[in-house]
Amino acid sequence: MAAENPVESLQEEATCPVCLEYFTEPVTLECGHNFCRACISQCWEGSDTAASCPQCRETVQQRNLRPNRQLANVLEIAKQLSLQVAKGLGGNGMCGEHQEALKLFCEEDQTPICVICRESRAHRAHTVVPIQEAAQEYKEKIQDHLKTLREEREKLLGFKVTGEKRSQEYLKQTETKRQKIVSEFQQLRQFLEEQERLLLAQLEKLDEAIVKIQNENITKLSEQISRLSELISELEGKCQKPASEFLQDVRSTLSRCEKGKFQQPEEISPELEGQVSDFSQQTIVLSKTLRKFKDTLPSALETKRGKPLRAHRQVNVTLDPDTAHPELFLYEDHKRVRYRNSWQRLINNPERFDTELCVLGCEGFTSGRHCWEVEVEDGGRWAVGVARESVWRKGEISLGPEEGIWAVGCRMAQFWALTGPETPLPGHRAPSRIRVCLDCDRGQVTFIDAGDEAPIFTFPLGSVPGERIRPWLWVGLGSQLRLCP
Numbered sequence: 001m002a003a004e005n006p007v008e009s010l011q012e013e014a015t016c017p018v019c020l021e022y023f024t025e026p027v028t029l030e031c032g033h034n035f036c037r038a039c040i041s042q043c044w045e046g047s048d049t050a051a052s053c054p055q056c057r058e059t060v061q062q063r064n065l066r067p068n069r070q071l072a073n074v075l076e077i078a079k080q081l082s083l084q085v086a087k088g089l090g091g092n093g094m095c096g097e098h099q100e101a102l103k104l105f106c107e108e109d110q111t112p113i114c115v116i117c118r119e120s121r122a123h124r125a126h127t128v129v130p131i132q133e134a135a136q137e138y139k140e141k142i143q144d145h146l147k148t149l150r151e152e153r154e155k156l157l158g159f160k161v162t163g164e165k166r167s168q169e170y171l172k173q174t175e176t177k178r179q180k181i182v183s184e185f186q187q188l189r190q191f192l193e194e195q196e197r198l199l200l201a202q203l204e205k206l207d208e209a210i211v212k213i214q215n216e217n218i219t220k221l222s223e224q225i226s227r228l229s230e231l232i233s234e235l236e237g238k239c240q241k242p243a244s245e246f247l248q249d250v251r252s253t254l255s256r257c258e259k260g261k262f263q264q265p266e267e268i269s270p271e272l273e274g275q276v277s278d279f280s281q282q283t284i285v286l287s288k289t290l291r292k293f294k295d296t297l298p299s300a301l302e303t304k305r306g307k308p309l310r311a312h313r314q315v316n317v318t319l320d321p322d323t324a325h326p327e328l329f330l331y332e333d334h335k336r337v338r339y340r341n342s343w344q345r346l347i348n349n350p351e352r353f354d355t356e357l358c359v360l361g362c363e364g365f366t367s368g369r370h371c372w373e374v375e376v377e378d379g380g381r382w383a384v385g386v387a388r389e390s391v392w393r394k395g396e397i398s399l400g401p402e403e404g405i406w407a408v409g410c411r412m413a414q415f416w417a418l419t420g421p422e423t424p425l426p427g428h429r430a431p432s433r434i435r436v437c438l439d440c441d442r443g444q445v446t447f448i449d450a451g452d453e454a455p456i457f458t459f460p461l462g463s464v465p466g467e468r469i470r471p472w473l474w475v476g477l478g479s480q481l482r483l484c485p
Helices: 006-013 037-044 069-090 115-119 131-239 250-259 270-302
Strands: 026-028 034-036 104-106 111-113 128-130 328-330 336-339 358-360 369-376 382-388 405-411 414-417 433-439 444-449 455-458 469-475 480-483
Touching (some): 369 382, 405 469
Antiparallel strands (some): 104 111
């Protein structure tokens, strides 16, 4: 009779009539009954008579065992349901399959079992211990893990508090710096606006003085022109008269002609000219100061005592002999190069400069921030900087950004920025060692005096294109350059 519980009914249908366990490789006989393959084979073993079904005793003419795949699928579902029921009843300490108390613990399967499960084929060969003993053992292990986890949590909480505190300190510092920057720039703006007002007011006074003189001169000249026009008209009429009438009072006429000579208008006073000249000079100085301020501002914001706030990675740079002009001599270490006034017999490969005395570094950069230093000789003619990978190598080229070169150099004892046209750097003496700082991400290159850490010149943000950039040197007559290790 079928059990009233559907789960139990399913378990019965998934149980072999011979071994009373779940089917293992279920097969179907011709009569329709199902058995484990091993069980039915064992029943028929050694029998010379006709095979029969162990359940209905019906004779089986052929031992044609057909695998029952659908039953195998149902068997898997029954096992899963049994596990779920066992878990559901396990909270009450009862075995879901046998309705017995869970008094044992299977070490291999890591699950509580009852005494009937212990004798079943599934657990017969496994190591089992009393459930209370297993619970105590595993509880101790869990307690050890809990202790470690709590300690780790305390450490992490400490890190979190310390990190938050440090972040707050940094935020306070940045807020202080922000307020200081805002205050400094506000004062700078106020100072510049005040200077602008003063200069414009003085220029307005100069305008008024110049306009006053101009108006006075125009008035005087207009009066003189009117008098001269009248005198000319009178003389032209007098010349048309007969001789007797013409010569009457001729002395008075000549006297009036002499008095009617043109008088020069009042010129701008030397004092006023001096003021205009002073303003012209002030304008030149102001333009140079503002231009220098704008040029040096990026490096001033990015450097602190000459050291980049945006960290540049010091790189080891060597020179590429395949790019060197034939009149440049590279030493064996590929760190030094000098001008040699003799043409070397070298392969005129596409990479080699054949007109300009240039050489590129072996290393190329497309991202990140990098810096290296170049030692230069006092005097001579040279240039130090960077160039794009695609810089033109053949024929004459303009040494400037339009050709893909960003550099500073020395020529005729003067220091220049190769901005195309060149920009003189009168406030800077050519240093003995120059640090080249390349920021690929921002498209900027900065030059720093490696001796006193003073900024020299900075090309504007975004001026260096986003392509492969390489170190670049130009070596003229009487010069030798060395890449510092």
